[in-house]
Amino acid sequence: MLDPFLAPLAGGVLIGLASGGLYLLAGEIAGITGIARSALIGPARGWQAAFIAGLLAAGLAAAWAKGPALVAGIEQTSLPVMVLAGLLVGLGTDIGNGCTSGHGVCGLSRLSRRSLAAVAVFMAAAATTVYLVRHAGVL
Amino acid sequence: MKIAIGFIAGLxxxxxLALSGMTSPDRVLGFLDIAGAWDPSLAFVMGGAVLTALPLFALARRRTTPLAGAAFDQPPTTLIDRxxxxxxxxxxxxxGLAGICPGPAxxxxxxxxGQTLAFVSAMIAGLLASAWWRRRAG
Known part of the structure; x- marks a missing residue:
């Protein structure tokens, strides 16, 4: 088992390599929302579908290596909340044009003020939601 | 070529994501729960990712075209709007409700x-609904 801070850091380095590498090599932004949208409804679909296939292949390889501990906690959210959360994530990332990868990793690495604003807002909204659910009895 | 780059980047x-802990809602919610038993370790994911990608984006800025592509994708706007x-x-x-964002999903x-399908289906439905609205409005 890696040190609790070392594994997140190493994982982050891999994510940074993938994002920066995709931009430097292919000129494309590794924003999962935009990639998923293009893979589903275009306009271009080829490399986006390949990226999604890579994400899924990584999931299969990781599950084979480490098992269900990787998704610890996923069973604790009830089905209605899962559906509501998924809907909000899909709507919000399309309306705001980016998520943790597009605005977070790529936007911050491009020194975009627009992305910095988006990251500050979604981090604050997420932390507030967790506070309301866990400490104020909402839901 | 671009298909291969896309697959390797996604992989x-x-x-x-799997190595970092971001695939576990427990870890993500623990990171977001500042008032509880806060687990700051996932800050190192974003930190490591940005510190690694920053020089690669800086290198890209000095070029007119990507190494194996036609043009750099430029985000359409820099506006901070409603x-x-x-x-x-x-x-x-x-x-914050489920501890899952699109990549980890x-x-x-x-x-x-079995445990992720409902979230991903709803996420895709939300994405398509918003894209459809946008097309109709724009």
Whole structure:
């Protein structure tokens, strides 16, 4: 088992390599929302579908290596909340044009003020939601 | 070529997510729970990712074309408007409810399809609904 801070850091380095590498090599932004949208409804679909296939292949390889501990906690959210959360994530990332990868990793690495604003807002909204659910009895 | 780059980038990205702990809602919610038993370790994911990608984006800025592509994708706007903020608020609420954001959702789908399918289906429905609205309005 890696040190609790070392594994997140190493994982982050891999994510940074993938994002920066995709931009430097292919000129494309590794924003999962935009990639998923293009893979589903275009306009271009080829490399986006390949990226999604890579994400899924990584999931299969990781599950084979480490098992269900990787998704610890996923069973604790009830089905209605899962559906509501998924809907909000899909709507919000399309309306705001980016998520943790597009605005977070790529936007911050491009020194975009627009992305910095988006990251500050979604981090604050997420932390507030967790506070309301866990400490104020909402839901 | 671009297909191969896309697959390798997705694979590396996904392995990074799995290694980092971002695929576990327990870890993500623990990171977001500042008032509880706060687990700051996931800050190192974003930190490591940005510190690694920063020089690669800086290198890209000095070039007119990507190494194996036709042109650099330029985000259409730099505007901080109501649309950006409201989208980020909705996304943040959803992220805080389940502890899953889009990248980990797709990796989790391969690890535990039974427990992730509802989230991913709803996420795709939300994405398509918003894209459809946007097309109709614009």
């Amino acid at each position: 590396t990205f996904g392995l990074g 649309r950006l903020i409201s989208g980020a608020v909705l996304f943040g609420i959803g992220w 797709l990796v989790d789908l391969a690890i535990a399809p």
